[in-house]
Amino acid sequence: MKTKQSYLSQLPSVDELLKDKTVLEWLEEKxxxxxLEALRMAIEEKRKVILESKVGAIHELPLHHSSLEPExxxxxxxxxxxxxxxxxxxxxxxxxxxxxxxxxxxxxxxxKAVKNIEAVAKGYxxxxxxxxxxxxxxxxxxxxxxxxxxxxxxxxxxxxxNAAAVLIALNTLAQGREVIVSRGELVxxxxxxxxxxxxxxxxxxxxxxxxxxxxxxxxxxxxxxxxTALLLKVHTSNYKIVGFTKEVAISELVGLxxxxxxxxxxxxxxxxxxxxxxxxxxxEPTVSEAVYEGADIITFSGDKLLGGPQAGLIVGRKxxxxxxxxxxxxxxxxxxxxxxxxxxxxxxxxxxxxKAVKNIPTLRMLTESLNDIENRAKxxxxxxxxxxxLLLKIDIEQEFSQAGGGSLPLVKLPTFVVTLTPVAYGSPxxxxxxxxxxxxxxxxVIARIKxxxxxxxxxxxxxxxIGELVDxxxxxxxx
Ligand SMILES: *Cc1c(COP(=O)(O)O)cnc(C)c1O
Numbered sequence: 251m252k253t254k255q256s257y258l259s260q261l262p263s264v265d266e267l268l269k270d271k272t273v274l275e276w277l278e279e280k281x282x283x284x285x286l287e288a289l290r291m292a293i294e295e296k297r298k299v300i301l302e303s304k305v306g307a308i309h310e311l312p313l314h315h316s317s318l319e320p321e322x323x324x325x326x327x328x329x330x331x332x333x334x335x336x337x338x339x340x341x342x343x344x345x346x347x348x349x350x351x352x353x354x355x356x357x358x359x360x361x362k363a364v365k366n367i368e369a370v371a372k373g374y375x376x377x378x379x380x381x382x383x384x385x386x387x388x389x390x391x392x393x394x395x396x397x398x399x400x401x402x403x404x405x406x407x408x409x410x411x412n413a414a415a416v417l418i419a420l421n422t423l424a425q426g427r428e429v430i431v432s433r434g435e436l437v438x439x440x441x442x443x444x445x446x447x448x449x450x451x452x453x454x455x456x457x458x459x460x461x462x463x464x465x466x467x468x469x470x471x472x473x474x475x476x477x478t479a480l481l482l483k484v485h486t487s488n489y490k491i492v493g494f495t496k497e498v499a500i501s502e503l504v505g506l507x508x509x510x511x512x513x514x515x516x517x518x519x520x521x522x523x524x525x526x527x528x529x530x531x532x533x534e535p536t537v538s539e540a541v542y543e544g545a546d547i548i549t550f551s552g553d554k555l556l557g558g559p560q561a562g563l564i565v566g567r568k569x570x571x572x573x574x575x576x577x578x579x580x581x582x583x584x585x586x587x588x589x590x591x592x593x594x595x596x597x598x599x600x601x602x603x604x605k606a607v608k609n610i611p612t613l614r615m616l617t618e619s620l621n622d623i624e625n626r627a628k629x630x631x632x633x634x635x636x637x638x639x640l641l642l643k644i645d646i647e648q649e650f651s652q653a654g655g656g657s658l659p660l661v662k663l664p665t666f667v668v669t670l671t672p673v674a675y676g677s678p679x680x681x682x683x684x685x686x687x688x689x690x691x692x693x694x695v696i697a698r699i700k701x702x703x704x705x706x707x708x709x710x711x712x713x714x715x716i717g718e719l720v721d722x723x724x725x726x727x728x729x
Contacts, residue, residue, distance in 0.1 A: 257300045262320045264289050272324055276331060284334045292327035342694035343715045343722070347665055347707025349615045350520075350655025354696060356553040356560070358611035358712065363558065363595040370591035377587045390575065392590060396597045400523055401537045403548070403565035407575055408593065413443045414583035415549040415562030416517050417452050420480070422577045423513060423547070423570065424454035427479035432465035432498065433458050434491055435484040439519070439656050445484055454479065464496040467506060474510050481507050483545075485535065487519035488656030500535075504544035513546040513570055520657040521550020521563065523600050524607070529617040533658055537565065546570055552589075554655040557612030558596035559589045615709055616653060620664055626716075627666040627708035633720040634668075641679060641727050643671040651709045669703040670723065679727070687726035693718040 267273055267289050276285050296318060344354050359367075370377075380387030390407055397406030409415050420429060429449060436458065438444040449456045457478070459469040470481060481503050491497075500516055507514040522534045534555060540548045547570050552561030562583075564574060574580070585593075599606040607613045627646045634644050647669050650662040672679045681702050688695035688704070693715075697704050711719060 254300055254303070257318065258297060260318050261293055261296055261300075262323060264293065267293075267320060267324060267327070270320060270324055272328075276328075280331060280335055284331060288327040288331035288334055289323075291330050292323045295326065296323060340694065342696050343712075343719055344710045345695055345697040345706040345719070347649065347651035347667070347698075347705075347710050348654035349612060349651065349710060350554050350653060350657060351710075352655055356655055357557050359559060359592055360557070360596060360599060360609045360611065362599065362609065363592040366591045366595035367559075367588050371588055375587060375591075377590070389584070389587075389590065393594050393597060396594065397563065397565055400597060400600050401548075401565050402541045403537075403567075405568040405571035406563065406565045407571050408552070408564070408585050408590070409562045409580065409583045410585060410589075411553075411560050412517070412519065412521075412549055412551040412562040413439075413448065415564045416445075417448055418574055418577055418579050418583060419515055419547050419549060419564060419570075420449060420452035420454045420482075421579055422574045423515070424452070424479035426453055426455075428455045428457045428473075428475070428477050429480045429482050430457045430459055430470050430473050430478060431482045431484065432460045432469070434460060434462050434465055434495070434497055435482075435486055437484055437486055437488065439488060445517075463491050463494055465498055466496060467498050467502050470498065470503065470506055471510075474512070478510075478512060481512055481514045482517065483514070484517045485519045487534075488659050490533075490660050499543075500540060500545055501543045504546075507546070508544075513567075514544070515547040515549070515566075516540050516545040518548055518550040520554040520556075520655065521548070522555040523597075524603055524613070526555075526616070529607075531616065531653075531658065531661055531663075533660060541565065547574075551655075552593055552596075555612065555616070555653070555657055556596065557610040559592040561585055561589055561593050611712070615651075616663070618709060620666070623708045624666045626711065626713065627668050627706075630668045630706065630708065630711070630716055630719065633716065634723060637724060637727060639673070641673055642684075642723075643669075643673055645669045645671070647705075649705060649707065651707055663709070665707055665709045668706040668708065670706065671703040684726055687729055688722055691722050691726060693722045695719055695722050 264286060342354060344351055350356050378387055378389050393408055394406045409418060436445050446456050457473050459465060459473045483500055483503055503514050518535065518537060518540060520534060521537050523537055525536050526534050537548060537550060545566065547564060547566040549562060549564050552558040552563055596610060599609050607617050631644055631646055647667055649665050649667045651665040653661055670684060672681055672684060681699055681704055684704050685697060685699055688697060697706050
């Protein structure tokens with residue numbers, strides 16, 4: 251007869267386990283505190299099993315004698331340690347078909363951008379050092395020329411994100427004064443960026459004109475007074491007012507601005523650097539167009555349709571850009587060197603549009619031919635051929651992907667999806683279980699459910715991820 255007490259006394263102590271060879275190896279690489287925590291938790295689990303077991307003889311305990319051996323406890327501690335040391339922010343596979351997916355990190359960076367980030371991260375850099383003169387240089391110098399070249403603007407500047415770009419521009423040009431905006435353009439972007447609220451925090455006063463569906467040039471004109479600082483146009487990137495509508499084009503606003511000697515700002519939101527009309531995608535003005543039309547200050551995101559890292563880009567007239575750069579707020583929202591490295595490499599790709607469309611994943615996914623998408627879907631289906639047909643029906647269907655990131659809300663991009671339908675009879679696997687297992691599994695596949703199937707959009711799955719995706723599905727069926 252063995253008592254609980256005798257089982258408990260059989261459990262090794264943390265100190266004993268710390269002498270084990272495997273544990274000593276862990277200590278070389280992993281933080282000691284986490285190793286100790288894992289060992290304690292593993293021992294505690296066993297203690298609990300003993301205490302909660304039925305009193306009495308050995309055969310009544312839900313324990314095999316060997317499960318109290320140090321080796322067994324160390325194995326369990328290793329699992330715990332792996333969980334404790336796993337990073338929380340990790341890669342996922344985006345099978346949703348939403349290209350600029352804000353919750354999934356928006357842009358997949360080009361290879362060159364990733365390489366440049368690594369190169370700059372690994373060592374020191376000339377971030378604020380002029381290599382020619384051998385003296386202090388400017389952080390913003392690295393991208394300004396490139397931005398001007400690509401957009402035709404006189405000057406360029408970059409901050410943390412577009413929300414910050416809008417904030418600093420309004421604060422610089424309109425602090426304590428009025429900014430005129432159409433009621434049809436008072437947008438809210440996901441994540442609670444609202445033009446009226448940003449305006450308030452920038453200390454500029456919002457002067458709304460027109461109505462939700464119609465605003466005329468004369469509405470702006472009538473609202474102008476001595477305290478007007480700026481005319482603002484906001485690209486309603488994430489919605490479209492259709493039907494009986496009228497918005498004032500940027501060129502008309504520029505005309506009015508000239509007449510009244512007021513600067514005109516255009517918050518483009520996504521701000522594409524290439525003309526997507528060529529690829530059959532309508533509704534997104536390019537930055538060069540806005541510059542050409544004469545907007546004085548133009549703001550846009552680095553990680554929406556541009557396909558770079560999170561950043562806020564500002565281009566426009568040097569006179570205004572100089573004022574913005576010298577605003578003390580600039581320091582609080584300044585761009586970090588890794589972002590700058592990724593952004594410069596991304597912008598560099600735009601010198602050659604054909605290469606940009608191939609090398610920048612966001613553009614590639616946006617413009618990929620239906621044929622290429624179908625081939626990827628077929629490849630995934632092929633690789634899943636061995637998967638038990640008793641558990642899962644695998645088909646390919648036509649669906650629609652989305653640009654996402656609040657861009658191009660009306661554009662439906664035809665695509666192909668691989669559909670996984672759990673076979674009802676004899677299988678306890680439901681589509682919800684499958685979705686959850688893929689999401690929580692090793693590679694974190696994010697997909698959506700439609701009717702009783704899980705849809706994997708081949709457009710946003712990277713070629714390099716197919717192997718991991720297939721492994722994920724196989725292991726989800728095994729669980
Ligand atoms: C997305 C967006 C913003 C905010 O840009 P972030 O880069 O996400 O900060 C601002 N204005 C418009 C019109 C947008 O579409």
